[in-house]
Amino acid sequence: MFGAPWIWRRCTNTYLKPAGRRLLRFSSTTSHASFSPALLARARSMASEHDKLSEETSENFDAKISRRIGELKSVAMALKEWEDTQNSLSELSTLLEDPTIDSELRELAVEDLATTASQLDTLSRNLATSLTPKHPFEDLPCLLEIRPGVGGGEAGLFAGDLLRMYRAYCQRKNMRASLLKFETEDGGSDPSGDSPLQEAILEIESPGAYGKLRSEAGVHRVQRVPATENKGRTHTSAVAVLVLPSLPTSGTEGQEVWEADLKDPNSDYYINPTDVRTDVMRARGAGGQHVNTTDSAVRLTHIPTNTVVSMQDSRSQHQNRERAWQLLRSKIAQARREAREEEVARLRRGVIGVAKMGRGDKVRTYNYGQQRVTDHRSGLSVHNLDDVMEGGDELDKIIDSVKTWLGEREIEGLLAEDEATAAGNGRK
DSSP states (O other): OOOOOGGGHHHHHHHTOGGGOOOOOOOOOOOOTTSOHHHHHHHHHHHHHHHHHHHHTTTSOOHHHHHHHHHHHHHHHHHHHHHHHHHHHHHHHHHHTOTTSOHHHHHHHHHHHHHHHHHHHHHHHHHHHHHSOOOTTTTSOEEEEEEEOSSTHHHHHHHHHHHHHHHHHHHHTTOOEEEEEEEETTSOOOTTSOSOEEEEEEEEOSTTHHHHHGGGOEEEEEEEOOTTOSSOOOEEEEEEEEEEEOOOOSSOTTHHHHHHHHHOTTSTTOOOGGGEEEEEEOOOSSSSTTTTTSOOEEEEEETTTTEEEEEOSSSOHHHHHHHHHHHHHHHHHHHHHHHHHHHHHHHHHHHHOOOOOOTTSEEEEEETTTTEEEETTTOOEESOHHHHHTTOHHHHHHHHHHHHHHHHHHHHHHHHHHHHHHHHHHHO
16 A cells, blocks of 8 residues: 555554554655755756666676766665655654544654654755765875974974874774885984974875875864973974875776876876976985985976976885876876866855865864864864874764765755756746
């Protein structure tokens, strides 16, 4: 007769007793007040596409279509759960409006109505999350670049602390990470030394590392008493963290796709070799016999954007050249992506009244005196700074809170676009 979910089955079982069995007429009208009609229409369109493509590949396999089906699957599943629960809620409401039901059934229906409404709230959030556009670099490895900002030597010391934090986090998460570049203020390249850090690039080779860590980009502020402070005054310093997408180098699934991207002028990773000036020079700083004796250091300059990268960590000029090209491609790809995101954000600001928070903004504060870490985007504060700096569960909690915040901003953007489109169509 009808597919009653378990959550209100006990109501209908009671209601349909043999002694007084009656045919229930449930309302087919569903209220969507708990979810945006524009997002609901988008979800249904994607679910319809999922079903259509699934039928097409039932007999003939196509890798490209299968990937698209995988992208749409979460939306289709979330929508089905939402619609089933929404229908249950509507049917329970209709049941309660029936003046002929007995008190026992009414009491059960009221209980199930509250439970179903609570479940619908959760499913609405899940459906909204599934609609969040996947970042094009989500599944890529990444390069995490750390540079001290204002604060002098203390900023360099905290930059070293952040580097150790991220390396510990990667180790705990079983993410392959290695130092691509490490330079201290005195020109050294020994990570175990005490000299303040000048620049470090951590290469995280695990797929999906960019999606996990991209929210770490921004200015990280520290408030603490430096070891050299005699009067116990708290100093404020800052460190800039930049997260760049990285192309897989070898032996990685999908490698042929990335190699094709390098040759495709429409790809974010494409760089015309004629646009790049290459300079070779002798490495500088302490570090052994090869320093200042061989032309192993490489500097690349992307002339159209004046983007400059240099690499001297290896004794081999060939290896330094490869690493420099990898870093240059990542920087150019990120810059192109950010330019598009900024254009979209500019169009959205007039509707939702908020701007995209870029990497130049202060994103997090580490207060050693209060043992507190506060993320200024999600608003989350944790009071276990030591665990955060050790790359522990508290850092996970912060990262997840920012991902949720970013997802909410994406949903606001989708709503803004749909409202702007609807308004434009209404004027035509």
